[in-house]
Amino acid sequence: MLTSLEKKIQRTRRLTTSSQFQLRAMAFCVTSIVASGALGQQAEPDQHRSFYESSMKALQLAANDLPNGPNAEASALPTAAAANTDTGNLASVTVTARKREEFIQSVPVPVTVLGGKDLARDGAVTLGDFAEKAPNLAVSATNSRQTSVALRGLGKNSANEAIQSSVGLIVDGVVLTQAGMSWSDYVDLDQVEVLRGPQGTLQGKNTTLGAIVITTKLPSFKPEYTFQGSYGSRSTFDLKGSATGPIAEDVLAYRASFYDTQGDGPIKNIYTPLGGTWEGRNRWGSRIQFLLTPHPDFSARLILNYDASNEKGNLSPYISDPTTFANGTPRTITYTSRLARSYFGGYTPLIGAISSDYVDLNSAKSLPVHQSGISLELNQHFSSFDLTSITAYKHNDFDFQNDFDYTHFNISQLSGTVGNTHQLTQEFRLASPIGKAVDYQLGIFAHTADSYTLSRTLYGQDAGAFYASNAQYAALTAAQLQASLNGVYNTTEIDPSSKSIAGFGQANWHINDKATLTVGLRDTRETVGASFNKISTGGVAVTGGALAIRQAQQGVTYGYVNPADVTDTSASWLLNPSYQLTPDVLIYGSASHGTKSGAVQLDSNGKSANVSPENSKDIEVGFKSSWLDRSLFINVNAFQTTITDYQSTATVVSSTSSTGYTSLLTNVGGVKIRGVEIDGAWNPNHTLRVNLGAAYNQANYSSYTNATCPVELNVSTPCDFTGKQVANAPRITANLGVDYKHALANGSTAHVFLSDVFRSRANLSTTLSAYTWQGAYNVVNGGFGIILADGKSELDIVARNLFDKRYAINLGQYSNAAGVSEFYGDPRYVGISFKTRF
Template sequence: MTKTSHPPAVPALRSTHPRFPGRRRLLSGLVARTLVGGMLSATAFAAAAQQGPISPAAELDAEIGQLEQALEEARKRRAGLAPAAGTDGAGSTSPAAGAADAADDDVVSIDAVVVRARNREERLQDVPIPVSVVSGRELERDHAVNISDFARRATNVQAAELNSRRSSVSIRGVGKNVNGEEYEAPVGVIIDNVFQPYVGASWTNFPDLESIEIARGPQGTLLGKNTTLGVLNISTRKPSFTPQYSAEATVGSRDLKRITGTLSGPLVENALAYRFSFFNETGEGSIDGQGQNKSTWYDRNRSGARLQFLALPADDVSARVILHHARARENINMSPNVSDPAAFLDGAPRGITFTSRITRGWFGGYQPLFEKFKVDADYVTPSIDEQNGASVEINWNLAGHTLTSITAYKDNRFVADNDFDKTRWDIRRGGGARTAQRQFSEEIRLTSRQGGSFDYQTGLYALYNGFNNETHTVFGRDAGAFYASNPQYATLSQNAAGRELLAASLDGTYTAQKRSPETTSFAAFGQFNWRFTEQATLTAGLRQTWERKKNTWSYLLYGPGADLDALGAANGASAAQIAAAKAIRGGPTGTGAGQIGSLARFGPKRHADNSDTATSVLLSPSYKLDDDTLLYASVARGVKSGAVGWNTADGTPNVTDPEVAIDFELGTKLSLLERRLILNVNLFNTDIKDFQTDQVVPDAGTATGVRNIIGNARKVRLRGVEFDGAFAVSQAFTLRFGGAVNHARYKDYKDAPCPSDLAASLPLQCDFSGRQLPGAPKYTLNLGAEYRQPVGQGLILSAHVNNSYSSKQNVALNLSEHGWESSRNITDAGIGFGPASGAWQISLFAKNLFDVEYAVDTSTFTGNSAVSKRWGERRSVGLSFRASL
C-alpha cells in the first residue's frame, strides 16, 4: 500500500513547486472556483500561504501575486482576452507562466475550499465535521450583509433578528429562546477568532468578509464556550501588502442607500500593512405609521468601520490588530397587531380584551388597527445600538509549533423605548431597556505543525462578561382607562371627579427593574488528531470550564404619581372611587398588586451568585477511503452555562441549571465526477438535558400554588439528516445545495406554561412532550445557482439565484396556535455585468423577490394585548455599482 501524505491547507496534488506541492490541480480548482462563484472562498490561496507560521512578507506577497496573476490570466483566456499562456502580451515570459499553464481549460473542479473550523486552515473535505461555508465573494455578489442573509445560505440554520438584545441564531432548531442577559445562547458567534457571548455583537452589517462558516454540533473543545449546538464563525479579510482599493454604492427600494469601501496596502514595506473598511446604510422600513405619526418601522440607519494592522516584526512572528465600531439608530421594536379574537380556542368567550378596553367611551369610539404592515403608535423613539471592540492576535512560530495569543475587548450599548399599546393614546411606554455590556477575553493556544502521525492544539481561555441592564415602564394619562377592570371603569367614569381620578391613577408613574449579571469564566482545553494508520484518524478533545455567575437586582418606583387620596378629597370623589383608582395603580402607593406590582418586589438591592464547572468531550474517528471519500463519526458532550436570574414578582433569586447536550454524528464527504460534484451527508442525534426555557414550578406562597420561572425542560431531542454540496455543471454554470430533515422536539416537558389563548381557565401546567420546538421547521432546503458567460469585449455577464425553503413551523415561543407559519420559499436573485478583470461591475438584485409575507416571531393575546407578529424582510430591489483597483 502506498502511503499518502496528509494534506496541507489546500489539496496536496500534482506539482513540482518546492513550497506548494500540487500547484497544477490547485490552480485548476481556483480558476474553476472563480467561475462558479459563491460556493468557494475567493481567498483560499491566501489562507494556504498563511498556513502555519506566516512567511516573510516578500515571499508571501510573491506567492499570492503569482496565484492572483495565474487566476486572472485563466479568466481572461476563457473570456477570449488574454494572450497565450507564458507571455505577458508583449512576447516576454510571464512570472506566473508555469502556474497559468496548469489551469487547463477543460478542467472543472470545486474541491479547493479552505475552512478554519478547527482553528487552522484545512481543506473542507478533510474535516470530519458538518460545516457549511459561504465565501465573501458570494456574499458580496448576493448583497448579503447581515445574519438573516447568512442564514438563508446555510444548512439547517435559522435567524430571527428582532433587536440587538433579542436576535437569535439557531442550528437544528435550537437557539436562544429565553429573554434576558443572564441566559446565554447555545450557538456561538465568533468574529475574527474572538468569541462573542452577547447576541448584540451580530446586530450590524458585515462588509469585507472572507467567509462565513457554520459548524454544526458541539464545538466546545476548541471553539468557545456554550457552543453546544454549533458555531457561526465570521472571518473578515486580512490586510494585504499588495495595494487594494474598492468601493460600492447601492440604491434601492424604500429609499435604500448603502455605501461600502475598503482600502488596504503596506505602511512599511514587508513589515506592516493595513486594511480599512467601512459601511453606511439608510432606508425606510416596511411597516408604515398611520394617524398623526408617519414614521416607518424596520428601517435602516446604521454605519460602521473596521481598521486592521498586520505586522511582521520577524520571520516567525506576526501580529494582527483590529479596531472596530458600529452604530445603529433605527425604529426596530414593533410587532404590528394582527388580530384580537373574541373567543378562546375552546370556543369560550373571552370577556375583557384589548379591543374592549381600547373602545371604551374614554377613547371616543376609537377602533384599533389590525393590519400586517401598519401601526397607529403615538410614541416613536429609535432604538440605539453602539458597539466598539479591539483585539490583538499574535502568532509566534516556536520550535515547530505556533503559539497564539488573542486578547480582546468589546462593549455594547443598547437603548430602546417602546410604545407598548401600539395606539395613538398615551397609555404605556413599557418594556424598553437600557443595556451596557462589556467583555474582556484572553486565549492562549499552542498548535503543533500539521502532518505526520500526531498533531494537537491545547490552550487556556479566560472571559469576563458583565451587564448593567434597566428595563422600565412609564404610564400615561390614558393608562388608567385602559387597565381598569370593567367594575373599576364603571365606578370611575360616571362623573367628572371619577374621571379625574381615572386619569391620575397611573399618569406619571414610572418603575424600573435593574439587573447586573456577570460571568467570570476560565477554561483549559485540548484536542489532538492521531493518524494511527494511513487512512484512519482519531480526533479527541476535552475542555474543562470553571465559571462564577453573579447577579444583582432591584425594583424601583421612580414616579409615584399623584396623591390619589388628596386628589379625591379635593374634587369630591367618593370613597369607592378613590379605592378603585388606588387598586388600578397598586404597589406601594395603592392597594393590591395593580399595574405597579406587589409590595414584595420593592426593596433594597439583592445579590445572588452561583459557581459551577462543566466538562466538554469529543471523540471522533474518521477514515479516508481515498482522496475523494471521507467517512467519520463522533460522539460529543457539550455544556451550556446555567444562569442566576430573578423572580420579578417578589425579587427572589432563581438559579437555572446548565444544559447538557450528548451528540452523535455519522457522516461522509464525497468528491465525485472528477471533483465536479461535492456531496456531504450527515446523520445526527442530539439529546439535550435540562433545556433552558419557561417552566411552571410548585410554589405554595402564590395564590395559584405555582410560579412561572425560566427553568429547565427535562429533555429535548434533535434527530435528522443534513446534506451540503455543489455541482459544477460546466465552467459557466454551478449549482449549490443544502438541506435537512430535522425532528426537533420536546422529549420530556410536562411543566410548560400554557398559552393564554387556550381557554378562560387554564390548567396549571401544559405537557409539551412530543411537540415540535418553536422556530424549528422539519424540512429545509437551500438551492443556489450561478451562471457566468463572456459576452465579448472582455465583459462577463453573470446571474445568480438563491432559494431558501422552510416547511411549516411555529414561531411563538409558547407554541400558541396563532404562531403557526405555513411553508415558505424566500428567493434572492441578481444579474451583473462587468469586465473579466473585476475592475468594475454593475448589478441589479432583489431580496425576497416574490414578496413572501412571513413572521419570525408571534406573541399571543392576553387581556391587555392583541395577537402581534414580527415580520420578516419584505421584497427589496436594488442597483449597485462596484469598482476595484
C-alpha cells in the same frame, strides 16, 4: 497556534464608565505589540514577510498533493483567502473549523462555508442574511437585545443578558458572549463557517449546539481599494468601501473598511405629529486593522471596530384579537374591547393586514445601538510549535423606547430597556506541526463579562382607562382613572455577570495514511451572578379602585436583591474517528458532550429561581465525497443530540402581571433532536455553479411536563408538551443557489444568480399557541449583472424576497391587554449595485 497562559486573568468588575475599561484593554494590546515586536528587531529587510501569507503559500503548494486537491480543470490553486471568495469548488475551499487552515473536504466536521464573494454579490451582511444560505441555521434579530441564533432548531433565546448563547459567535477569533453583539453589518468578509454540534474542545468558549465563525479579510501588502454603492426600494442608499496596503514595506500593513446604510421602512406611521416610516435601515460602522510582520516567524494583527445604528423598529403589530377561547367561551376583556370604551371615543385599533403597512404611534422613538471593540492577535512560530494569543475587549449599549400599545393615546409614555454589556476575553493556544503520527492543540480561554439593564415603563394619563378591569372602569370617574397610573414609573434593574476560565485540548492520532482518531477534552470553571432591583415611583396618592389598578400594573416590587453567585465546574469531550475510504470519499463519526453555565434568576415574586446548566450529548455520522472528476460534491451528515435542562425563555403564568403572563428564563426537562443534513455543490464547468443545502430536523421535547399552556385554553394548570415539536424548529430547511456566467464579445461577462430558501411550518411561541404557527414558505432572491472586461468592476440588479412573501420571524400569543403580535421578515427589495476595485 496559541500560547500557554502566562498569568491568571483576574475578574474585572464593571467600572463607572466603559471608556476606562476600554483604555486599559487598549493599553494592554499596544504594550503587547511593542514587546512582541522586539522579537523581530534583528531581522534583515528581505526576511520581512507576512507570516500569514507565507503560511498560505505553503498550504497552496501542499494542496497539489492532497487527495481532495483542486479541480484538474483549474490552472492553479488560489491562496486560501482567494479560494474562499466563492464556494463552487469545495476542493479548493479552506476552513478553520479546527483552528488550522484545512480543505473542507478533508475535515470530519459538519460545516457549511459561505464565501465572501458570494455574500458581497447578494448583499448578505447580517446574521439573518447568512441564515438564508445555511441549512438548519435560524436567526431572529428584531433588535440588538432581541437577537438569537439557533442551530438544528435550538438556541433561540433573547432579551435576557444572564443567558449565554448555545450557539457560539466568533468574529476574527474573538468569542462574543452575547448574541446582541452581532448587531451590525459584516462587510469586507473572507468567509463565514457554520459548525454544527458541540464545539467546546477547540472553539474558545464552550457551546452546546455549534458555532458561527466569521472571518474578515486580512490586511495586504499589495495596495487595493474597493467601493460599492447601491440604491433600491424604499429609497435605500448603501455605501461600502475598503482600502488596504503597506505602511512600511513587508513590515506593517493596514486595512480599513466602512459601511453606511440609510433607507425608509415599509410601515408608515399615521400619527401625524410623529409621522415617518418604521423598520427602515439607518446604520453605519467602520473597522481598521494593522498587520505587523517584523520577522517571518512572527505576526501581530490589531483590529478596532465601531458600529452604530439608530433605527425606528422593534415593531410587532397585532394581527388578530380573538373574541373567544378555544372552547367557544367569550373573552370578557380584550385589547380591542379596552379601546372600545367610551373614554377612547370609539377608537378602532389597526389590527390585521393593515398593521403590516400602518401603525399609530405617539411615543415610540428610534432605537440607538453603539458597539465598539479592540482585539490583538499575536502569532509566533517556533521550530516545533506555534503560539497564538488573542486578547479582546467588546462593548455594546442600547436604549429602546417603544410604544407597545400601538395607539396614539398616552397609555405608555416610555416603555423599553436601556443597557450595556462589556466583555474581556483572553485565549492562548499552542499548536504542534501536523505530524505523521500525532498532532495536537492545547489552549486556555478566560473571559469576564458584565451587563446592566434598566427596563422601565412610564404610564400616561390614558393608562388607567385602558388597564382597568370592566368593573373598575364602570365604577370610577375619568379623573380617578387618570390618577390611577398617570406618572407612575416602574423600573427593574438587572446586573448579570459571568467569569470563566477553561483549559482545552484536541489531538489527531493518524493511525495510518487513511485512518485518524481525533480526541478532545475541556474543563471549565464558571461563576455567574446577578443583582436585581424592582421598584415603582411617581404618581399621586390614590385609594380604592384606582389603587387596585396601580397595584396590578406594579406587580411585586421587591427592591434590591443580590443572590449568591453560582459556580459550576464542567467537562466537555469529543471522540471523532475518520477514514479516507478513497481519494474522493471521507467517512467519519463523532460522539461529544457539551455544556454551558446556568444563570442566577428570580421569579416574578422576587424569589430565587436559578437556572441549571444546560448539557448536550451528540452523535454524528457522515461522509464527504466528490464525483464526476471532482465537479460534484455531496456531503451528508446524520445526527442525534440529547439535551438535558435545556435553557429557554418561557412565557409563564403570573398572578402579579396585568396581562396574566410574564417572561422568564427556565429549564426545559429534555429535548431530543435527530436528523440528516446535506451540503452539495455542482460545478460542471467554469460557467455554471449550483449549491444545495438541506436538512430534515426532528426536534421534540423529550420531557416537558410543566409547560405553560397557551392562553386560548384558559386553564391555570400546566400542560404536558412531551413529544411535541420544539418551538421555532421547522422540520425541513433547504437552500438552493444557481450562478450562471456567460462571456460576451467585448470581453465582459454576464451572469445570473438565483437562490431559494425554504422553511417548513413551525410554531414560533414557547406556549405552542394555535395562533403562533408560521406556515411553510419560500423566499426567492436573485439578480443579474455585468462584470466588465477588466474584471474589476461589476454592475448588478439585485432582488431580495422577489415575490414579496410575507412571513413571520416572531409571533406572540394574545393576552387580556394585547393581540396576537407578529414581527415579519423584510418585504421585497429591488436595487442596483455598482462595485469596483483598483
